[in-house]
Amino acid sequence: MTKKPNQSSDQTAADLIVRNLEAHGVKHVFGIPGAKIDRLFEALEDSSIQTIAARHEQNAVFIAGGLGRITGKAGVAIVTSGPGVSNLTTGLATATSEGDPVLAIGGAVGRADLVKLTHQSMDTVSMLRPVTKYSAEICAPEATSEIITNALRAAESGRPGAAFVSTPMDVLLQTADKEVLATRKAPKMGPAPEDVISEAANEIKKAKKPVILLGMLASTPENAQAVREFVKHTGCAVVGSFQAAGAISRDLLPQFGGRIGLFRNQHGDHLLNEADLVIAIGYNPIEYDPVLWNHKADRPIINIDVVPALIDNAYAPHCELIGDIALTTRQLFKKVGKIGLTSDLQQILESYRADQSRDFAKAKSHHKNMLHPLEIVRTLEQFVAQDVTLCFDMGSFHIWLARYLHAFRARQILISNGQQTMGVGLPWGIAASLVNPAQKVISVSGDGGFMMSSMELETAVRLKSNLIHLIWVDHHYDMVKIQEEKKYGRDAAVSFGDIDFALYAQSCGAKGINVTSVDQLKAALKVGMETEGPVVIAIAVDYTDNKLLMEPLPVLGGSTKASA
Template identity: 55%
Template sequence: MLKNANDVDTVWDCGADLVVRNLEAQGVKHVFGIPGAKIDRVFDSLVDSTIETVVVRHEANAAFMAAAVGRLTGKAGVALVTSGPGCSNLATGLATANSEGDAMVAIGGAVKLDDRLKQVHQTMDTVSLFKPITKYSAEVVASSSISEVMSNAFRVAERPRPGAAFVSLPMDIVNAPAKGDVFTNLPAPAMGPAPADDIRTVAELLKEAHSPVLLLGLLASRPENAGAVRKFVAQTGVAVAGTYQAAGAIDAAQFTRFAGRVGLWNNQPGDRLIDQADVVVTVGYSPVEYDPPLWNRNVRRPLVHIDVLPADADRHYRPAVELVGDIAATLELLAAELDTLNASPEANAILATLAQARVTLTRKSADLGGCPVHPLRIVKELQDIVDAHTTMCVDMGSFHIWIARYLHSFRARQLLITNGQQTMGVALPWAIAASLVRPGEKIISVSGDGSFMQSSMELETAVRLKSNIVHVIWVDNMYNMVEIQEMKKYSRRSGVEFGPINFKAYAESFGAAGFAVRSADEPRLTLRQAMEVEGPAVVAIPVDYSDNPKLMEPLRADYLI
């Protein structure tokens, strides 16, 4: 690079160099992707940067990895792919990140500007393709705008509610010399708390309530917000439920006021707690996490919406008051207006009964025998190896519900769960990214045999990176979550069965350690052996899903399943 005479703009050998320097200015540590002719100049520029290039085996997985970086760090992860199918393969990953609230920027190669309206090799209007499923989708049309487009992509992806952004880089833009300055990482504008008058209005509403309840959402599990949530619950004693994606927002000290996670089917203790509430306060919640018609049929009771964005209008979600602003700061000011809040006898009974049921369930789970293995036994063994220095990434399937309902997590962003799109195949890519972001931790990822095979090619990536991962596969040779719903609706199954795989041999063929559980006595020992492996390990456990229909049935008050 060279400075010109008036020292205003820097001249770069190619646009790719300016792109990469902007990535460095944003603090990017890793770029996940697959090269191709339209984007290989950017990959070449990465060689001379401080950024590690992580070559993956499918572009959707690059997007999943970038999104996991965003969820774990708050800073947008980056996926880099070539034109045509390289970009279109990103679609599921971008849609997932956007609905999950995970900050990521995807960069896609494109044909030369002069060819973009012609039917040439790999021409595709990717900007239009991604507009409906991202927060930001733009093409760089001149090298002088590289820094502007890149900076805006990161700013939009990271705040106020995170999501996905896409940048199209035409081949001639990245290959030709460029002129422009790198945008340093512009400081995020500080978001203040909600207006004081609105906070006082909510305080009065909560003081008068007979049984208020907090419903926590994804943004409540951001570390800074989780700390404020915990202080609020400790001070007020308010009863709490959370969506699957709010995992870790409540710690052990407030566990007795926590009625568990809610989602999918309206039959959990947390659902009963919400049903009896006369005021519901949502914190960092998005309707994509749990449909309002399922938990808010009583639309006449007041709702309070605490978030970084106003609520979308919905006939089942009409807040009486919206506290829009910095969530942590808003909760702290609201707590300052309150003492201990009321709780109805019914709410206290739900929480007391639940506390006893948890003890009973733990004891029962440890005694479950037989092979295939009952889901609660597997959850119990996983719970016993998840400590403060472990991160868990959970795929989509029946196992997802068992873990979301019955595995406890007391650290913000310790348990990553997909629920916005309920995307299969995310767990292993998420785990690989987590092993890079949290190199001192053991990462446990969990999938079914169906969801695992949607991204299992990334085992090679995990082996190459020496990722500190234990991937646990629940094996039943079926898309079981679909099957149980088909049986309930039609009394027969369709399109859900597939053949067996020797996952131990499959893992070993990639160079990973492979383990296969063959009896009910083996999960505990086998999981601990896998945890001792340096590098990736795969544990296949045959699962008995015969109790799955109970997941959709009403629960007894004194028993969790």
């Protein structure tokens, strides 16, 4: 570190925080500085860590969360006191719900002012405790390494999530003569106990129609490989939550019944309804409420996870295999022979594939100069190679994508279905482009969600992010609209005005393209693939068929048609 002319040689708490972050392997931090935290940003300037100024604190956490999901290492956001920290709340809640490791560090007034009514005083530790796994304040410089290290461990261990550390301004300035602790490796879990694995294996052997349900943690690279071996070895039918996208490889498509979530009306729901045993791997009920898919209270469920299940009236596992998911899954399938598929499960899987093909074949916009959602999906998949990462925002468009767009690489798709947070798509895209700068990223949002984080388009331009951002334009909060219409026969407070997104993109320094046909979309995606830096493509979408997304589940034994 090069000493500045007026800098003391003593190590401050701010310096020690940075040294711990470096020791932990942190390469980027995202945030917005301010007077109460500026000493920490100054220390970062003299480190190996790249500091990236965001345009909103919430988006800084979104970017950090995307980085955490892709790498498995905590992304870091640093912001100033008061509203700077309160703006973190949604991002931290999203990270904890989705299982994304994040460390947020927030400034605070000096310790003498913490309980006074003074400028930007706020009990942020208490405020953020409900949405994090760990929330603490560094009340003495000697505790700096301890608290930063424990926060990182909490964020990354078990089912990952968010951690928050408050740093009073005076503590950051004080000498901290302590060692770095963040070099300590987290303890590794072994497989679940062998007797429990044997019990689960016996239950599976007794079952005639077991179905595998994959959740968020099944889609990490190490777990996905073990899951694929398990599915191939047993021959079982398998379904996944939206967040499990990428866990299944292309060769296993004949056993895959699609992704499920939100509405109980998919072929995967048929499979779960028919199953006489469910094997849940890395599944968190927040991904898809058990009460929606588990209508057989006496049916055994085997839960494979890193933490015990939160017991629910509709989710009370018969057998819990708690430990390293990959190791446990491999130990389990060694004790389970080939199972295969019954004729009725096979029929559901065949219907799923046939219905998907038919839906694509018949998809056509009901209006001129607009595209049907499946016309967009069909065009998009022509450009989604194995090395392209996809980042989906929240909206009715993400249901079409989750149900119809396949991906065969672990964590190839980043998608939210926990807090269902709008605005995550573009920040996650920025994160993905930082992890793999040479690989193209495609992020997707609706026009409502895009405007919740659109200011970060300038950040993407500044970083020369190698991404294409698609905006599905319909001038409504459409996912709310279709549910209001179903419940009340009309919509309320869901419409908003038009924006020329091509011009908006250009004003931020990005390339912008508006499209109203399939040919224009193909041409625009080709331009995006060949362009260095961000490209925004705004697509006029016809959501006439969105009402079909919520069609009730047909009676079993009849047609399994559930969506357009």
